[in-house]
Amino acid sequence: MLKAAAELMQKHIILDTDPGIDDSLAILLAAASPEIVVDGVVSVHGNVSTEQTTRNALAVLELAKAGHVPVYKGCDLPLVKESLLSPETHGDSGLGYAELPEPLNQPGAGHGSDYIIERIMSEPGEITLVCIGPLTNVALAIRQEPRIVENVKEAFIMGGAIQYPGNTTALAEFNTFVDPHAAHIVFHSGMPITLTPLDVTYQCVFTKDDLNRLLKINSPITKFIADSTRFYMEFHDEYQSIEGCVINDPMTLALTFMPEICDYQDLVVDVDLSTGVGLGNTFADFYNYEKKPKNMRVAMGVRPRLFMEMFLERMEKLAQGAFAQGSESNG
Ligand code: BDR
Numbered sequence: 001m002l003k004a005a006a007e008l009m010q011k012h013i014i015l016d017t018d019p020g021i022d023d024s025l026a027i028l029l030a031a032a033s034p035e036i037v038v039d040g041v042v043s044v045h046g047n048v049s050t051e052q053t054t055r056n057a058l059a060v061l062e063l064a065k066a067g068h069v070p071v072y073k074g075c076d077l078p079l080v081k082e083s084l085l086s087p088e089t090h091g092d093s094g095l096g097y098a099e100l101p102e103p104l105n106q107p108g109a110g111h112g113s114d115y116i117i118e119r120i121m122s123e124p125g126e127i128t129l130v131c132i133g134p135l136t137n138v139a140l141a142i143r144q145e146p147r148i149v150e151n152v153k154e155a156f157i158m159g160g161a162i163q164y165p166g167n168t169t170a171l172a173e174f175n176t177f178v179d180p181h182a183a184h185i186v187f188h189s190g191m192p193i194t195l196t197p198l199d200v201t202y203q204c205v206f207t208k209d210d211l212n213r214l215l216k217i218n219s220p221i222t223k224f225i226a227d228s229t230r231f232y233m234e235f236h237d238e239y240q241s242i243e244g245c246v247i248n249d250p251m252t253l254a255l256t257f258m259p260e261i262c263d264y265q266d267l268v269v270d271v272d273l274s275t276g277v278g279l280g281n282t283f284a285d286f287y288n289y290e291k292k293p294k295n296m297r298v299a300m301g302v303r304p305r306l307f308m309e310m311f312l313e314r315m316e317k318l319a320q321g322a323f324a325q326g327s328e329s330n331g
């Protein structure tokens with residue numbers, strides 16, 4: 001395809017993220033994916049504080065030679081609940097054992113939720129949201145400017161556990177548990193949503209063999225992946241007896257350009273806001289007892305190796321410098 005035609009077909013994305021080890025892998029995948037252009041990254045609290053997720057987003061973009069992508073700092077607290085961070089999963093820095101140089105760039109001026117509003121309203125129907133952290137920024141943006149709901153192209157959201165156990169409480173997934181009120185606002189906003197819950201992400205494990213394949217290339221990218229996922233694998237081993245690690249966030253990003261990785265069901269999905277053991281639990285009314293309109297498309301089946309082969313190939317290309325600025329640069 002001619003380069004100009006290919007560029008016209010690229011999806012323009014805002015990545016709302018809390019890096020985070022798997023968030024960082026999603027940033028690397030974005031930088032290695034010619035089907036998408038990352039217009040901007042918005043940071044949010046979650047795996048670590050927003051101060052740290054902002055710094056990590058800048059540093060990982062620079063590692064991927066995508067330092068031209070602007071980063072906007074978003075909310076540092078959930079809408080209603082107290083803050084909950086997860087150093088046991090992602091390390092104190094959010095990047096496991098990886099150490100990246102201080103980023104050269106600074107975050108852009110203005111709040112992340114204002115950036116979301118400004119981008120969506122200035123190009124109606126063109127901007128895809130990819131949300132891989134707690135949904136605080138997006139919920140705030142909806143409350144500030146409800147018209148973004150009709151004007152966003154679509155939203156891909158990593159969150160929830162529909163028929164799968166929680167990874168933070170017995171019932172709740174991390175992103176929906178950390179800010180269930182934000183998830184409630186977004187889920188019921190009317191935005192066109194594709195949800196990637198733990199039901200599919202936990203079928204897809206990044207293994208030591210996958211890592212060893214990448215380590216055949218000696219590069220700062222493969223070193224970063226090795227140092228960050230080593231911590232993440234230790235967490236999965238200790239807490240969940242999983243060999244390897246589940247990389248939820250890059251799978252969510254991948255669905256924007258490779259939807260065939262998953263099978264989907266249109267469902268009525270809600271999030272529990274009651275202050276008991278169910279807080280943050282996401283559940284689907286499969287038989288639609290309540291006769292409500294379906295509010296999202298949910299990935300419920302997955303082809304794990306289809307995703308993983310694509311991910312590994314793109315990480316290899318990134319590590320070999322194929323996407324260095326000045327060549328097939330992306331983002
Ligand atoms: C989600 O929570 C975080 O630990 C990950 O970054 C991912 O977005 C998985 O539950």
Ligand code: CA
Nearest residue numbers: 020023132133
């Ligand atoms: Ca995340």
